[in-house]
Amino acid sequence: MKTLTETTNAKIVNFFKTLNTEINIIDYVNLEDIDFQNAFNSIYDTIQDNNGFDIDIIYYSNAIQYLKENDASLKESLEIAIEYGYTLEDISSEILASLLASKNAVENFYNLESEINNFFNDLNDDLSN
Secondary structure (H helix, E strand, O other): OOOOOOHHHHHEEEEEEEHHOOHHHHHHHOHHHHHHHHHHHHHHHHHHOOOOOOOOOOOHHHHHHHHHHOOOOOOHHHHHHHOOOOOOOOOOOHHHHHHHHHHOOOOOOOOOHHHHHHHHHHHHHHHHH
């Protein structure tokens, strides 16, 4: 665990803001707790532990629009619902959209793995010099 300066904190926060993710990382991660040697997994685990990937899509119209744009056939969202043990009585458009959005948030975050690790490796090198 490193003690970070204000300048280093600002660099990290600015970097997080540039990432293409629907997750506001800074809401879930304490900068002092990031393991620079294993940054992506450290950040991912913290977000996961704090339910940061749980996306709630509320209102029927929002859910239908999300499903229309991301899973018009409902195949993927229904598969996710089945994996989580939902029954037909439990399923609604809001649940399906939320489950799919949550899965997509995780997948999109995984696409940032090398970018995050590279940033923290470079930052760690800068701090070591």
